[in-house]
Amino acid sequence: MLHLLSVLIVLRTLAIAGALVLLVRRMRRETVARPVWRHYVTAFALLTGASVLESVVVVGGSRVGSSGLWLVLPLRLTSTLASFHLYRGVATWMQLREKSRPAGRVDWLVGLSCILGLAGVLNLAVEVPHGLAGLIVQLRWLHVSSCVLLLGALVLAAWRMPREVRGRARAVALTVLYVLLTQVLFVVLGPRTGVILAAWAGWVLLAAAFGGLSLLRPKQVVREHPTSVAVPAASSVGLVLGLVAVAGAGLHVAPTHWALGLGTAAIAGSSVRLVRLVRDLADHDRARRQAGTDDLTGLANRREFLLRLGQQSHSGAGFGVLLLDLDRFKEVNDQHGHAVGDELLAATAVRLEGALPPGALLARLGGDEFAAIVPGCGAEEAVAVASSLLTAIEVGASVGVATSTGADPLSGTELLRRADAAMYAAKSTGQGVALHDDAADRAWRQRLALSDDLHLALGPDAPAEAAGQFEVHYQPQVSATGAGDVVGVEALVRWQHPRLGLLAPGAFLDVLEERRLMPALTALVARRAVADLARWRATGHDLRLSFNLSSTHLSDPGLLTLLDELVAGGADPERVVVEVTETSLMNDPDRALTTCQEITARGFCLSIDDFGTGYSSLAYLANLPADELKIDRTFTSRALADERIAAIVAGTVELAHHLGLRVVAEGVEDPATLDLLRELGCDESQGYLHSRPVPAAEFLRWLQARQGVPAAVLRDQGVEDARPAPTPGCAAATGSPAGLDEGDRRWPSTCCSSTTAAHRRA
Structure with a gap:
């Protein structure tokens, strides 16, 4: 055993x-x-x-x-x-x-x-x-x-x-x-x-x-839900x-x-x-509560909002979705710092929550974007709630509204997308509140498509040939005294879209700002304009060139590098004018003043564009190293019919001359207005009376014809009609010259190089 x-x-x-x-x-x-x-x-x-x-x-x-x-x-x-x-x-x-x-x-x-x-x-x-x-x-x-x-x-x-x-x-x-x-x-x-x-x-x-x-x-099979x-x-x-x-x-x-x-x-x-x-x-x-809560405001975050939105969309009851975005919030962060911006967001959240009806859910989706779900309301009630939100926060904001009856098959994400499209419509029109409709939806989709196309054309990975889609047009600046000689041009941009044809600036500049592509477009326009200026000077036309800066580009450190590059390429800075809008100067006065001083220190001229629309103080104007002041078309177009407006123009001209500034009047469209501006002392004029913005080659032909080049020489150059042809039809306008003009006027003045007021005029 x-x-x-x-x-x-x-x-x-x-x-x-x-x-x-x-x-x-x-x-x-x-x-x-x-x-x-x-x-x-x-x-x-x-x-x-x-x-x-x-x-x-x-x-x-x-x-x-x-x-x-x-x-x-x-x-x-x-x-x-x-x-x-x-x-x-x-x-x-x-x-x-x-x-x-x-x-x-x-x-x-x-x-x-x-x-x-x-x-x-x-x-x-x-x-x-x-x-x-x-x-x-x-x-x-x-x-x-x-x-x-x-x-x-x-x-x-x-x-x-x-x-x-x-x-x-x-x-x-x-x-x-x-x-x-x-x-x-x-x-x-x-x-x-x-x-x-x-x-x-x-x-x-x-x-x-x-x-x-x-x-x-070895094989591991994972269950969908933990036990x-x-x-x-x-x-x-x-x-x-x-x-x-x-x-x-x-x-x-x-x-x-x-x-x-x-x-x-x-x-x-x-x-x-x-x-x-x-x-x-x-x-x-x-942890679950924290995962669904925004740390800054204590509201629901995007994850929790989308979860609740999906639950609400399957409840079978009607509800509204509101999407609110603060206007110009980035400028608050840039001027006052992110700490002040965070305080503004937290205070806004408190006021929004207090203005919502009982049972509504308020969430912060990110940045300065808030969203709300309001159960049991139709379109009119949702718009009323959106208006009460704007009243409660007392800051500039835009609200998009989308509603569901509960019986329609719309998903929560689709409603949020519609509210987003309505919000952009409200922001573009300045109405504050917009209810979703099919037209706004189409505009929103087109905006997204334009955003993607802009990135493909101007983004860091864009091919070199894509930049050829953007054209530089020129509008002359004519002396208001003597024989009315052409003394300068302003460079303006157009986009030859592959599908939509020639687009006016108002169709894409705000999208360009959102994608942070303004510096790329500014550099493109400035380089081409300086090259055209050099060719014109080679043919005996000594002109001055102006191009515009956006409010965001004014604070871009790459701006001064661009100007140095232009000088290194042979440009004469004394013949190049950098235009900045009065509004962009007032966004961050101290930083803008420093940048303007750097611009003039390099020999470039400085012009204050859209003067009279930004409410800048006279003391700040006196400190700017400016050479030129441009009177906005909102004044020149009304000077004949309104004596008070004429008095404002006269006072502006006198003030500018006392400060040693050249005065250019924009938006001159008829001889009577030009005569009045001469009487008031304007130095130069710019507008449709002289010429519409045209491509470089056509501008040169127009300039030669205006300066009396013999007809035989013009015919030899292939110019049968010295008058400038109208700008081709743009998607942002009706196709007629007047429609194009009005279409550009609707867009804000904070645009980029070869944009702003000139774009709205052009």
Whole structure:
């Protein structure tokens, strides 16, 4: 019998050691699931050590029983710990599959509490001896309890495993069940021959099962949603088992003192884990709220807004979506800093929230953009709410409104898109509030298309030939005294769009500002205009060239680099005039003054465009190193009909002359207006009376004809009609010259190089 026992123990040791080698190799190949196989390796390392120890004792000729407690206790303890690590490996695998975090530092309390609680309950049925003999029995019960826990985890895992490996998982579970039954037989029947053989077979089968499991192809199937009931359910089971053990021990204190201790330990472990679970749930709830909240304003953020918008769109009830964007908010950040901008956003959020009706949701989508969901309202009610929002915040803003009846199939994202299109319509018209309609939607889509096309033509990755889509047209500036000589030109931009044809500036300049492409267009126009100026001077026409800067480009550090490049290329800075609008100067007066001083320090002339529309102070005007002042067309076009306007023009001219500035009157369209401007003292005039903006070659022909070049010479040059042809039809106008003019006038004056007031005139 001893010889047979020795052989069996050695074979069991070899089987367990072989499984350990396979598990170690698998652990080294794993990345994400390495903690799972680390627990398996730990378990089989413990089993291998215990089996080697037993093999040494038995093969050495000593009976197991005579080896004493120094052998039995380690064997029972290692078996219990090994089963516990196998359980932790299965539990960790389930957590990895469910996108949850791996077993944490206190997750082992779940399994340990269940083991202690079950062992305590088993102690109620069997009288446990005192002393070391009782300790051996308790270790056996703990091992049985850990096997029960492992079996439960395997059954749960087998239910969730992919179909192709579910059969092998069930085989492992059956093997564990067999080991569990042999351990129960040991407790009940003692170390009999049949029980020993059964136990030996169980350990060999367990080694074969986990060794075969390690040979499976690595595959991890992730569930869509993490399970939230496994940990609290297991903790509750351990708590209940502990309570049963403690209650039973209270009824039988004398023979079941082990049950009292084990039950108390189970209650303590489960309580600690449940407390940790409650804290985790609180942290999760707080994180969920933070994930849906804007940090600056405390409102819902874009993620939460879109979630609530989707829920509202599926509710079947009517509602409105409002999208609000603050006007000129970037200038607040540029002039006063982001801290002031943040304070403005926080204060705006408070006022908006107070102006919304009960039940509405307000969110900050990002930057200076706010959105609201107003349930149970139609178009009129939504527009009224939008108007109340504008009244509440008392700052410039634009609101787009889109509504749903609940019966239409519109999604939440589609409603938000419509509100966005309406908001841009409100911003472009200056009305403050706009309700979505099909025309606004088409305009919004065209705006997006133009934005993409502009980026393709002027963006950093744009091909060189794409810049050829932009044309530079020129409008002459004529002396208001003497023979009316042409003394200068203003460069104006047009976009020859591949699909839409020739576009006036008003169709794309504001989009260009949004895409931050103004510096690129300014540089393009300035370089071409300077090159045309050089060609004209080579033919004997000594003219002055003007081009405009946008308000944003005035603060761009690349502007001065561009001017230096023009000078390095041969341009005479004294014949180049840089026009800045009065409005752009007042956006950031100190910085604008510094930039203007840098411009004139390089020898360039400085012109104040659109004078009279920006409400600048006379003291600031006196400090500017300007050479020229341009009177806006809003004054010149009304000077004949309104004596008060004529008086303003006369006063402006006198003031400019006292400051040593040249005065250019824009928008001159008829001889009577020109005569009045001469009487009022204007130095130069510019407008349709002289010529519309035309391309460089056509301007040269017009200039030669005006200067009296003989008709024969003009015919030789291919010029049959010296009068300038009208600008081709633009998408932003009606196609007629007057329509083009009116179409440009509607756009704001804060435009870019070769834009602004001249663009609105042209």
